[in-house]
Amino acid sequence: MMKKMRFLAPLLLAAAVSAQGGTVTLSFNQHATQNLFQTSESVAERISSFSLAFDQDISAFSLMANVGYSAFHQTSGLDSFAADLGFDYLVPSGSKSAFYFAAGGAGAFYSQDYAGFSTLGASLIGAFKTYVTPSSILKLQWQGNYASYADRLFDYVSQVALLSIDKYFPTRTTLKADAEYGYKYFLHPFMADTGVMTSPKTAGSAVMASGGGFGGGSGWGGRQYQGSYGFIPRAGSGGQGIGHASVSALVAQGLGDVVGLSASALRQWIVSGENPFLSIEEFYLVSNPSSDSFSWDGYQLTGRITLNLPGSVELKAGYTHSDKTYPGVDSMGLDGLPLGLVRNDTRDLIEARLEKSFRRLTVFVAYSHIANDSSDPLFVWRSGYVMGGFQWSLPAARKGGGS
């Protein structure tokens, strides 16, 4: 895959730069972690990520393309090549309102033990934004997604509807409230009931199923995800949906020209269905198909500070506390037997990012530290994550107009 990228990247770069009226952005990020799989069994990893994005406006349309490659230095199966292509369209409605529509397709490709994570998908977005008053903005957005995995166990359709309103006050205070409804339907998340047994979760070992793997094996890739550090599917048939509703509130305060403060709270309820999988995973930097923002019921509290320093230097720091319950997901003992508890995680996240902008280059370093407690002992862990990188915008555009 690295060899393919070696040939593909220069071609894409040359094509992008030669195009008129476009924006080309080249990014490189280097990550280091002591806990790739985010379990009590730490696995250190270094990850290098490259991406090349290209945007071009054609009338009111914008075309967007992005290719990226992530190289995992130890876990080569998680090396991934990703690409997406899409367009959006802006439709003004008077001088204070506009509609926004977007459509796109995306693919991500993994190998070896993680080939089942490979996916092809499509998305649609419709949005409306209007100034209710000069200091108050109302937004409505709907997004639909479809994803087909190389292991069909993870195939899904989903939709999210969002309503947002804010108000800015002369005291430099912004209040914002959001309400969201989301629904995700796994098309066929269950294994055929053939008496598959799971092995105990023992320290340092992957959870395996008899019969050569967990996955259905009949997706477009014909792949079976073998399970890793905590994923266990259920036996059964048919589909399974999970729906949530959430509300959130944010207050932000500017102090002079240098300091920005914000605090936010989010509460999410599962209003229908539950997760189809018995145990789920969450890897660092990998869009793991067994868990995401649809999976949990609970709350999240966040505080942030932004310092706008001289010399185009920006410092951001934040703290987030979350308490999440995963309906349908069992807490398992290290012996692999269910504890009779729905999995519940509480997490404390501290993060900071320092960014410096040069003439055409932006460089940054960032650090995150997480302490995760869980009713499932496999998911009690603490770890730090270091990241650094740059973003380089290439001059492929006219200097004046919209592109």
Next chain:
Amino acid sequence: MRSKVTLLALAAVLAAGPAAGQTGGPPPGHFYDVDKEVRFEGTVREVVFEPRYKGTAPFLVLRVEEAKLAKTVTVEVSPSWFFREDIHSGEKVKGIGSLSETPGGAATIIARQLQLRGQTLTLRDKRGFPNWQGGPRGQRGIRRFGGF
């Protein structure tokens, strides 16, 4: 010294005529000129969505009451930021942009950088090339923790 020169340049153009956008958008030749960069600072008095360039989506345009000159200057932001950033009337804003003088006497600042709410928002690079990407769909990136 630099800020005095900036203010004089800005005042001269502002004195020449009404703000752009009120006359149907900039004429041909309206482009980012790094030799005409100015700094501006003031309070957003109006936020509108206007056609600015033939064959492109309308732009988010700010009418900013310049703090030191007590005059209103038109600041051209970008098309897609209408959806990506929320700018309100009454917000204090500082920025850097290219002063565009038009034959009709309209004055517009093509913004390169905006500072508001303690954040720096980069719209173009230092040579004036656009740095924006799509609307809600344009917010890409591999999954990371937290918000930044």
